[in-house]
Amino acid sequence: MSKTQTIDDRYSRTIAQFVADLRYEAIPQEVRERMKLLLLDAFGCGLYGAALDWSRSLQRACGSVDDTRKCTIWGTSQKLSAPSAALINGTQVQGFELDDANHRGVVHLGAATLSPLVALAESRGGMSGRDLIVAAVAGYEIGSRVGICMTPDHIGQGWHPAGTVGIFAAACGSARAIGLDASRTQWALGHAGSQASGLMAAQYGAMIKRVHAGHAAECGMMGALFAEEGLTGIVNVFESEYGGFLTTYSRSNDRFRIEELCAGLGTHWETMNVSLKFYACVFSGHTALDAIREIQQERPFGPADVERIVVHGSKVTMDHVGWKYRPEGMTSAQLNLPFCIATLLLEGDVFVDQFTPESIHDAQRIALADRVKVIEDAAITARGARYRHMVRVEVFFKDGGRLERTVEVSRGSEKRFAPAADIVAKYEKLVRHVLPTRQMDALREAVLDLERLDDAVRLGPLLARGRGALDAA
Structure with missing residues (x-):
């Protein structure tokens, strides 16, 4: 990206700089603690989702063409490539209307953000528990703000934000996880905007609705990897008047609030405004x-x-x-x-x-x-x-x-956020369908003590189903 560019990219550039510069110590402790609870909830949703019909369809489809055996498909004994794992596990998290959301942003975040991070930890290595927390916060903060910028009119127009907005959470989390600088993070944002998709007509019965967040997870992660290798993206993906994300995905090209993209970035933490579900419905x-x-x-x-x-x-x-x-x-x-x-x-x-x-x-x-x-x-x-x-x-x-x-x-919303004990109880209520008690407990403890985990690759075996999974961890 040229230093002499004259195009207006101030919002995209500010977001990219925030993501690239974010450090564990800069995140308030209450945000870090909240993030661990959100991650535990997402893991519970993803593990429960492993046996659902649409998840099984994806597992079979990807397994038929993917012979890489590196990344865990949660709640199964299957291993596939990082892109397949991000797609399938993200789908599983969003698979039964159980996962978190930012209400103002009208977007599910855990499904798009977490599955790429675990896939990257397993496929590339070098990611600690602290690194995973930081990357997840980057994804949640930016994904929330893109959704808030688009306003509820975005879903009212017929777009499914889990896919169209969630991809920015995936891209930012992945960019931070692999250590992209600000310029390449800005390209990753551009890739995300180009690949955003998801139609709300799927809510009337189509299984593809479940896949939108998983698709966002896969494409957001790949966008970060493309950028790492020098593939340029739209540097003004938010600001462009023609073909930019905001104008293209907004009814009448003007129903968005661009200033919300960076409002309070680094001082006001939207992660604290993410809500959890205690009903298995929208x-x-x-x-x-x-x-x-x-x-x-x-x-x-x-x-x-x-x-x-x-x-x-x-x-x-x-x-x-x-x-x-x-x-x-x-x-x-x-x-x-x-x-x-x-x-x-x-x-x-x-x-x-x-x-x-x-x-x-x-x-x-x-x-x-x-x-x-x-x-x-x-x-x-x-x-x-x-x-x-x-x-x-x-x-x-x-x-x-x-x-x-x-x-x-x-109940469970940002204004009535549930006690940790209720979140753990929901996790256990879901995971007991999938994992033995000892493994369920070990995963819970690893997530709630994530900052002390030296290598996030250890999460993979804890998320796998089958004999020896816990011993492998």
């Missing part, structure tokens, strides 16, 4: 589920007591999860709020055990979902992106009674 439905539970605490009730339920939310919530349920696959079930409310009322929870292949065609759930309506509340929409998950839920009872609750943020 985040846009969590506040409504919390509201139903609160109403049940005031008046215990079940499906037979309900005449109808009305959820008042933002336009984004209505568009994203408020459509009439159609049994077109597991994806449509987990991304449909009426179906999830029906599941809660019938099953008492909305977690992994409640979503089975049979459940998506359950006539009782579908009939109950038809009694749930999601409508836009213009006043909530007007409050902006920070309140896009806010809902007012009305339950109308058959005896003529009515109760309502307003919930602004869900």
Whole structure:
């Protein structure tokens, strides 16, 4: 990149410099501790996701053309190349609507950020636990800011931010992990913008929705590796008026806030604003589920007591999860709020055990979902992106009674972040399906003590399934 360039690349350059310069000591301790919990949660989601149909499809597809045996496919005995591992493991993390997200940025971060880092640790070596923490923070900080810059209108336009925005988290985390300087990190950003993809129409039933974050993980990592070898990228990927990421991926070419890209960079830590899930469904439905539970605490009730339920939310919530349920696959079930409310009322929870292949065609759930309506509340929409998950839920009872609750943020969100014990419990609830107890405990301890891990390659065997996996660690 020429030092005499006249193009405007100030935001891209500032981001690249931040990523290249980020050091462990510059990250506040509370951010480092939060990151370890986020990583533990992502590992739990990824391990659980190993046996899902779409994950198995990817494992077979990549295994049929990839004979490299270096990087662990989490929760399996399979090893493949770093790109395949980043793709598959990223997909597994996002594979069952369990993974983290920055609500303002409307983007899942762990799926795109973590899988490339582990793949790089296994394939290249030389990465300590501290290095992994720093690289992960770089990915989370920039991925969050790109999402915030794009505003919820980005997903409203039909893009899936897990893919389109998550790729920047993957690129920045990978660039930091392999030690790129600022110039090459800027190229990696340009590669990420060129490869960004993901369409929200997949939410209605297509398995490919699960792959968007994994694709971002793979392409973001490869973008950093391309840059390392001198392949130049778009240096003004955010600023370019024609063909830049912001103008191209924004409705009407102007619905973005470019100043958010670098706002508070290095002093305000968006990692602290990442939320965790305690329901196995899309985040846009969590506040409504919390509201139903609160109403049940005031008046215990079940499906037979309900005449109808009305959820008042933002336009984004209505568009994203408020459509009439159609049994077109597991994806449509987990991304449909009426179906999830029906599941809660019938099953008492909305977690992994409640979503089975049979459940998506359950006539009782579908009939109950038809009694749930999601409508836009213009006043909530007007409050902006920070309140896009806010809902007012009305339950109308058959005896003529009515109760309502307003919930602004869900349990596990940045404003109601869960205690460490709850996060560990979720991890164990997921991983016990996959790993023996001793290995599950060893992985948990390694992640929660990550700064003391001398070589992050040790994580690979702890994530593998099969005899000897723990001994190999």
